[in-house]
Each structure stands twice: as structure tokens, then as C-alpha cells.
Amino acid sequence: MSKLKLATVWLDGCSGCHMSFLDMDERLIALAELVDVVYSPIVDTKVFPDEVDIALVEGAVASVDDEKKIKKIRAHSKLLVAMGDCAVAGNVPSMRNPIGPEAILDRAYIENADVQRQIPCVVVPKLLRVVRPIHEFVKVDVFLPGCPPSADTFHAALTALVTGEPLDVPALTRFGA
Amino acid sequence: MSTSVDVKTLLIDGQEVSARSGQTILEVAKENDIYIPTLCHLDGLSDVGACRLCVVEIKGNNKLFPACVTSVFEGMEVTTVTERLQKHRLTILEMLFAERNHICSVCVANGHCELQTLGQEQGLTHVRLPYRNPELPVDASHERFTLDHNRCIMCTRCVRVCAEIEGAHVWDVMGRGIDSMIISDLHEEWGKSSCTRCGKCVQVCPTGALFDKSKIGSDHPKYPDFLPNLNLMREAQ
Numbered sequence: 001m002s003k004l005k006l007a008t009v010w011l012d013g014c015s016g017c018h019m020s021f022l023d024m025d026e027r028l029i030a031l032a033e034l035v036d037v038v039y040s041p042i043v044d045t046k047v048f049p050d051e052v053d054i055a056l057v058e059g060a061v062a063s064v065d066d067e068k069k070i071k072k073i074r075a076h077s078k079l080l081v082a083m084g085d086c087a088v089a090g091n092v093p094s095m096r097n098p099i100g101p102e103a104i105l106d107r108a109y110i111e112n113a114d115v116q117r118q119i120p121c122v123v124v125p126k127l128l129r130v131v132r133p134i135h136e137f138v139k140v141d142v143f144l145p146g147c148p149p150s151a152d153t154f155h156a157a158l159t160a161l162v163t164g165e166p167l168d169v170p171a172l173t174r175f176g177a
Numbered sequence: 178m179s180t181s182v183d184v185k186t187l188l189i190d191g192q193e194v195s196a197r198s199g200q201t202i203l204e205v206a207k208e209n210d211i212y213i214p215t216l217c218h219l220d221g222l223s224d225v226g227a228c229r230l231c232v233v234e235i236k237g238n239n240k241l242f243p244a245c246v247t248s249v250f251e252g253m254e255v256t257t258v259t260e261r262l263q264k265h266r267l268t269i270l271e272m273l274f275a276e277r278n279h280i281c282s283v284c285v286a287n288g289h290c291e292l293q294t295l296g297q298e299q300g301l302t303h304v305r306l307p308y309r310n311p312e313l314p315v316d317a318s319h320e321r322f323t324l325d326h327n328r329c330i331m332c333t334r335c336v337r338v339c340a341e342i343e344g345a346h347v348w349d350v351m352g353r354g355i356d357s358m359i360i361s362d363l364h365e366e367w368g369k370s371s372c373t374r375c376g377k378c379v380q381v382c383p384t385g386a387l388f389d390k391s392k393i394g395s396d397h398p399k400y401p402d403f404l405p406n407l408n409l410m411r412e413a414q
Contacts, residue, residue: 089304094278094280097278097308132307140303144302145302169302170298174293174296176287
């Protein structure tokens, strides 16, 4: 059996989901027998590959760049997994939604800055007005809530997805878990 | 024995049960260990049918009935689990999550929240409705407790416990529909209200909307079980 191609992506999140993924520890070795990690913050590939079997997406969609990325990921992935509360529900990044991006940028780069008071406008992508979960942009196949989902949740879910066994997500995790 | 009890016989999920006249479907189901999910209901308080999670089907009627405020009748046939009911319960939970700002991971009630637990129990993994993200105030004017409107689901347990059990009636509801808000006295700061500082509202609040300031993180279990006991003791007096 040829190995499945696994990608992991980091949008607007804290990387905690990736940390929890790595917390699978020695079980990662067994997982590596089944999948090739073809794209991830923890490997060196710079461009999202054309054909991915399973894409795990951490983080909400908060900028024009995130929006572009999630659409590309969807177009090139057979199975898209929303990994963690930010991807599933917006979570902490979405806490700015009631007050808007200007207020947040102002607080970070003007009010609380000691020197060089200016809001970045080049290179960094423009923020969207509201931060939204990824399923409001593209079709999501599997939702794995949790902040972050535990290593055991990752292991059980990935094992089920790779082997095609049934996956009972609410039995594993919940919002805020 | 001259006192006659008016006994009704009915079916709940195919199980034959007997009830006293005037009992609600929910009361009878509980007595017979038949589980119906609830959220605004709390043993020891009056029922208002606010959340609609306890909806059931009654044979011969196409409507859905909230079990907490529907009285039993002779020959009633109740079903508590159907695909249609599951669909409605899930949608209700999704609407509650989408209506205000429920950020479980940073909520003081994380791990002790009835909304969160019900979501998991009913198989909720994501909310299909767009989040409303309203801008809502937090009233931290009280020296011991905080009211965070972002987490409030308008179950009105606090209103009922304050009026019915504490007898203070500090809490009430202002506004209509989606703009409804819990207010203290005539919409004054909680800290300046006629609050007796008993804390019953905090203990019965199912989410992180009302919390004790001395609690941090997710270390805030609530103990609403005091209510039936308190009522029993009062009745005995």
C-alpha cells in the first residue's frame, strides 16, 4: 500500500494544535509508516502540493492571505480536517469580531507601542473584517474541536481516517477541550 | 382512605408509566429514568419552556411539545427520541452558540458548562449558522460576582431563583427576542442594585455568564443541587 499524503497547515491559530499533534510522541513513528508529511510548518516544503490525501488545518480565516490559502488547500486535498477550535469555531482569534480589526491594530501598534508607532501596511496581509471558521469558506469533511484537541484525540482520529474505520468525534473531544 | 389520587396512564417511548394528574411529561419521565435533555429547567425552580431542548412528540399531533411545561393526559403517547427531535435539538444548540460570543477555551465555565456538555452529548462538532459576534457588556461592578452577557443564553434561571427562592427579584429581562438582556433592578449596575449577595444565581447559571470573581480559569464548578434540598427543608418548617 502506498503511503497517504498528509499536509498540516497553520492559519490564524497559536500553533497549539500542532504542538498537541507532536505530543503523540512515539505514536508518530507508527503513523509515519502510514503517511508521508508532504507539507507542514514542521517540514521544509514551501508550496502546497497538487495532490494531498488528508489536510489538517489549524486556525481560523482572519486575513486575505488565509482566505487564499484555504481555497487552495481545499482544491488540492481529498479530505479536509478542521483541526481545533479556531478552525472549527473561530475561537480566540474571533474575539476581535465585535470591535473590528482597526481597534485591534490600533491597540497593538499605536497605543501600546513605545517607538515606531505605525500600523504595518506592506508585506503583511490585510485583515478581514471578521474572523471566521474555515467551513464558512470551503467544505470541511471532518471537524475536530478542542483547544487544542488532545494527542489521544489526534491519534484516534488520524488512525480512523487513515484506515477508513468509523470516527465518532463527540466521543473524543468537544469545544474548549 | 378518602383522598383519591387522579392517576393517568401514558406511554413514554413505548414504556407504560403512571402519573398524577397535573404532572409534566418531564417530571414523569424523570421518575421513570427516561432521559430528556434540558437546559433552562432546574429542579426546584418553576418551568418556563425557554430553551425548547426538551421538545417531545405526542402521537396524534404534529406539533412539538416542551416536556417541562406540558401536562400529561390519559392515554398520551410520548416519543422523546426521533430523528426530527434530534435535528431540532441540535439546531437549538447551534443557535445558542451562534447568538452570542461563546469562546469555550477562555471561558470561566470551561469543563463545567451545561451548554458545552449538551453540545457534546447531542453530537455537535461545529455550528452551521454564521456567528453573530454581537458587542456585549460585562458587568463587573459587584464586589463578589460578574455578569458576562457574552455567555448568557437567556435561560432565566437567575431571574427565577432570585424571585422564587431568595425572594429578592433583583434580576429580570429587558428587551425582546434576540435583543433580550438580563438586567438587575431597573437596569442598574449589579454592584449598585438591591442584590442580597446570596450567590444563588451564580450557582444555578448553566454557563459562564454569572461567575464568582474568586474563581479563575476553568476552576468553577457550580452546585445547583442545593435547590431541591432547600425547598424540602422549607416545606418541612
